[in-house]
Amino acid sequence: MPAQTNPQHPSGHAEPTRIDNLDLQHLAWNSAEFSADPYASFEAARAVHPWLAKVNGGYVVFDLKAIRDLLVLDDQFRTSFDGVIEIMGAQDTAWGRFAQEQMIALPEREHRILRDAFAAKFTPRNANLLRPIMREQMQRLLTEWASKGQFDFEEFASYYPVSVMARMIGAPLDAIPGLRSAMEVLGLAFSLDSRLLPDLDRAMAELDAFSYQLIAERRAKPHARFGTEPDLLDLLLEAGSEHGITDRQVADLLIFLFVAGYDTSKNVLTYMIHVLISHPQSYQRCATDMDYCRKVVEETLRMFTPAFTFRATKEDIVYRDVLIPKGTMMFFALNVAGRISSDIAHSYDFDPERTTKADQRHVGFGLGKHMCLGQYIARAQLQEALHLIAQHLLQPRESAPPGWRPFPGNWGIKGLPIEFEPAVP
Numbered sequence: 001m002p003a004q005t006n007p008q009h010p011s012g013h014a015e016p017t018r019i020d021n022l023d024l025q026h027l028a029w030n031s032a033e034f035s036a037d038p039y040a041s042f043e044a045a046r047a048v049h050p051w052l053a054k055v056n057g058g059y060v061v062f063d064l065k066a067i068r069d070l071l072v073l074d075d076q077f078r079t080s081f082d083g084v085i086e087i088m089g090a091q092d093t094a095w096g097r098f099a100q101e102q103m104i105a106l107p108e109r110e111h112r113i114l115r116d117a118f119a120a121k122f123t124p125r126n127a128n129l130l131r132p133i134m135r136e137q138m139q140r141l142l143t144e145w146a147s148k149g150q151f152d153f154e155e156f157a158s159y160y161p162v163s164v165m166a167r168m169i170g171a172p173l174d175a176i177p178g179l180r181s182a183m184e185v186l187g188l189a190f191s192l193d194s195r196l197l198p199d200l201d202r203a204m205a206e207l208d209a210f211s212y213q214l215i216a217e218r219r220a221k222p223h224a225r226f227g228t229e230p231d232l233l234d235l236l237l238e239a240g241s242e243h244g245i246t247d248r249q250v251a252d253l254l255i256f257l258f259v260a261g262y263d264t265s266k267n268v269l270t271y272m273i274h275v276l277i278s279h280p281q282s283y284q285r286c287a288t289d290m291d292y293c294r295k296v297v298e299e300t301l302r303m304f305t306p307a308f309t310f311r312a313t314k315e316d317i318v319y320r321d322v323l324i325p326k327g328t329m330m331f332f333a334l335n336v337a338g339r340i341s342s343d344i345a346h347s348y349d350f351d352p353e354r355t356t357k358a359d360q361r362h363v364g365f366g367l368g369k370h371m372c373l374g375q376y377i378a379r380a381q382l383q384e385a386l387h388l389i390a391q392h393l394l395q396p397r398e399s400a401p402p403g404w405r406p407f408p409g410n411w412g413i414k415g416l417p418i419e420f421e422p423a424v425p
């Protein structure tokens, strides 16, 4: 990144200020108040510095442009879960092993081998081929739930990503409740509460047994579940054999796909309905206009995404006029960047028809070499779900105010009780 020109300095360039010498707002983000409204605190931080604040253990970048500039510097950052494992005291546990060996945490070379092996299976085309499965699973859920006239939308939404993923890899449908419970436990891991460790380890043991059994059965009978057409598990096993990837790694990838797609998709879907309830005309249009559903999904992801991410600097970095020394932990607040942005007009307004320049695109799926592998699947899932939900749950309204999940972690709505008129079949 070029340093800024500074007419006060003899060289004509700004002398960068070390990040630890900056006057920054400290964000205490581990509180219920913060989770319910992080925007007020980030706006207060922005009044002190345009793109940086301080948090326990490091610094947080919250401005969209700064995130877009920094998160692509793959050679200068490394993903680091060491701190998380230490805080949790999870060094020799099943969850600790998984957290350190999951795809996103792997050292550069191992990550590249896995990513290169599997990326070709996660194309927009392959995601589109999965749309019938997505529609079928959402239709099943609606048939079961819609006649109730009221339910907790978050609970309803939680069955969708896990059942789509189960179908994508040909897992038996009776595995879904167990998988969902395991995901609920694992989703809490990044709230960094070490009392959760025994539960995390139990969930890992169940997921391990499930994945190894599925792999063994599939090896014995390739393409077993859907006749002659390979499903996602067939494709992953095929890619794994070609690239010499072990069963341990394939099992970890399966678990990672469930984990990566569960809370994220559920929380975006829940937030999307929360927003649409206060935009009834948009909601109605989603029932008939699939292209509009696409726009609503993108606008929702700009306004809200559950994920934030973190990296440690591998070397000194100078960005704008700030020196970030080697070994600094940087958090990237993807989840608020679409609103806390000086570049986006009326950033707090929900406007699916807004025009967005390329350098203002949301970062809900991250950027750089770890950018979400499942992004096309996630988008297709959300679009298909929204289209069907808007057809079946008419005039939804909230019957109680929603709660909020912890902010650092998989943030989002915790409980969204709604009432609605079921569509007459």
Ligand code: HEM
Binding pocket: 103, 104, 105, 115, 256, 257, 258, 260, 261, 262, 264, 265, 268, 305, 306, 307, 309, 310, 334, 363, 364, 365, 366, 367, 369, 370, 371, 372, 373, 374, 375, 377, 378
């Ligand atoms: C709306 C739903 C989703 C959101 C918001 C989301 C968000 C993200 C983000 C922000 C990252 C990058 C993390 C980082 O850089 O540290 C990521 C990575 C990843 N996601 Fe997603 N995700 C979603 C759904 C999915 C689904 C459905 C799948 C699987 C089918 C998936 C698979 C992955 C994988 C494998 C990675 C790691 C890629 C790598 O390390 O190379 N995600 N996701």
